[in-house]
Structure formats: structure tokens, C-alpha cells
Amino acid sequence: MMKIISVNVGVPRKVALKGRTVATGIFKEPIEGRVMLRRLNLDGDKQADLSVHGGVDKAAYMYPSEHYEYWRRELPSMKLPWGMFGENFTTEGLLEDAVRIGDRFRVGTAEVVVTQPRFPCYKLGIKFGRADMVKHFLASGRTGFYLSVSREGNVAAGDAIELIHRANDKATIADIVRLNA
Numbered sequence: 001m002m003k004i005i006s007v008n009v010g011v012p013r014k015v016a017l018k019g020r021t022v023a024t025g026i027f028k029e030p031i032e033g034r035v036m037l038r039r040l041n042l043d044g045d046k047q048a049d050l051s052v053h054g055g056v057d058k059a060a061y062m063y064p065s066e067h068y069e070y071w072r073r074e075l076p077s078m079k080l081p082w083g084m085f086g087e088n089f090t091t092e093g094l095l096e097d098a099v100r101i102g103d104r105f106r107v108g109t110a111e112v113v114v115t116q117p118r119f120p121c122y123k124l125g126i127k128f129g130r131a132d133m134v135k136h137f138l139a140s141g142r143t144g145f146y147l148s149v150s151r152e153g154n155v156a157a158g159d160a161i162e163l164i165h166r167a168n169d170k171a172t173i174a175d176i177v178r179l180n181a
Contacts, residue, residue, distance in 0.1 A: 002093035002161035004107065005065045006030045008083030012048035015126055023048035024123040028083035030090075034154040037110040042088055042155075056148055057115045063087035063144035064095050070142060078128070085137075086120075086127065087144055094161060097174040099145060102167030109153030111164065117143045117173045119180065138177070145173045 008028035014021045025047040036043045040059055047054035063085045071080055082090040089107070096117065103114045120143075125133040137143070171179075 002091065002105075002163075004089050004155065004157055004159045004161065005092050006082035006090040006157050007035060007042070007155060008088055008090065009035070009042050009045035010083075011044075011046045017126060022123070022126070024126060025053065026086040026123050026127045028086055028088065030082050030157070032157075034108070034156040036152065037108070037112075037149055037155050038152050039149050045088060052121060058146040059149045060088040060112065060147045061086065061118060061144060062089045062091050062094065062147060063118075064142070065090050065092050066095065067140075067142040067144075070140065074136070074140075075128070084127070085144065086124070089155075091161060095174075096141065096143060096145065096177065097172055099173045100167045101170040101173070101176070102165075103163065103170075104150065104165035104167075106162040106164050107153075108155035108159045109151075110149060110155055111151035111153070112147040113150050114167075114173070115146045115148050117145050117177050117180075119143070138180075141174060141177050143173065143177050 008030050010028040012023045012025045014023050099114055105112050120134050125131050
């Protein structure tokens with residue numbers, strides 16, 4: 001069964017990086033209850049740099065909970081709570097090799113479309129305190145994927161994720177990540 005394990009939101013904060021200050025919205029935390037998923041993001045969630053994050057094609061970010069075990073082995077000294085990778089939805093049963101660009105899903109009362117894999121910027125390295133984290137993340141193939149919102153609605157942890165249209169003629173998220181690695 002495919003479902004949401006955790007819904008995670010956050011607002012931009014300023015962090016120090018090599019003597020300068022940068023704003024980032026990567027710090028997400030789990031929330032309780034139902035929240036509206038809108039065309040541009042979840043209520044209570046904001047992005048710091050809208051030129052590369054957010055927008056209609058990146059309204060929300062899904063990341064498989066199954067990947068957390070891999071990262072716990074790779075980064076044994078780090079705490080890895082849900083939302084650690086900056087995802088809005090920590091999911092179960094929905095991996096990159098089974099998801100295609102253009103797949104449509106019902107989540108809660110919302111409908112979403114898979115748009116692209118996540119190719120993170122340097123701010124993932126800030127979050128993990130490791131300059132090599134972006135390279136390690138991409139090499140792992142465990143990227144998760146972005147969604148556009150075709151129908152706004154409310155979502156919550158525990159909601160089923162239902163496939164409502166398979167884009168059979170499109171590449172999988174894993175295929176695209178391999179081509180760009």
C-alpha cells in the first residue's frame with residue numbers, strides 16, 4: 001500500500017555559510033492533522049529562493065521512507081527524523097523506479113502529477129553539515145520527486161496515495177536520475 005507517513009513543512013531561516021548568510025527553506029518538520037495542499041505549496045510551507053525551488057512544477061516534494069534505512073547506515077552518527085531531506089511528504093511504497101513523469105495520484109482530497117526528480121542544491125549540504133552531501137545524494141539514486149498540484153485539497157499523515165493515471169510512455173524518475181548522474 002502506498003501512503004503518506006509524514007507531512008512536513010517549514011519556513012525559510014538564515015544560516016551561516018563560509019562567512020556569509022543564506023536563506024533556506026530546507027528545514028522541514030512533521031505536522032499533525034490535515035493541511036491544505038495548494039497549487040504552489042502546502043499551507044505553512046515556504047521556499048527561500050523561488051527561482052529554483054517551489055512554483056507550479058515543484059509545489060511539493062515526496063521522499064520515500066524506505067530510503068531512510070540506507071541513510072542511517074551511511075550516516076550512522078546523524079539523527080534522521082522525517083523531513084530531514086526537505087521533503088513535504090515522507091511516503092511508503094512509492095519508489096523512483098516505479099514512478100513515471102506524468103503519473104497522477106490522489107492524496108487525501110488533492111490530486112498531484114509527478115513532474116521531475118529532485119536535483120538538490122548546496123543547501124542539502126548545509127542541512128547535513130557535509131559539503132559532499134549533494135554528490136552522495138545524487139550518486140545514491142535516492143532522490144525522491146517533485147509534484148505539481150492538479151486539484152487542491154487537504155492531506156495528512158496516514159492518507160493513502162492512489163495511482164489514478166499511469167504515464168506509460170514516459171521515463172521513470174530513476175531513469176532520469178541515471179541519465180543525469
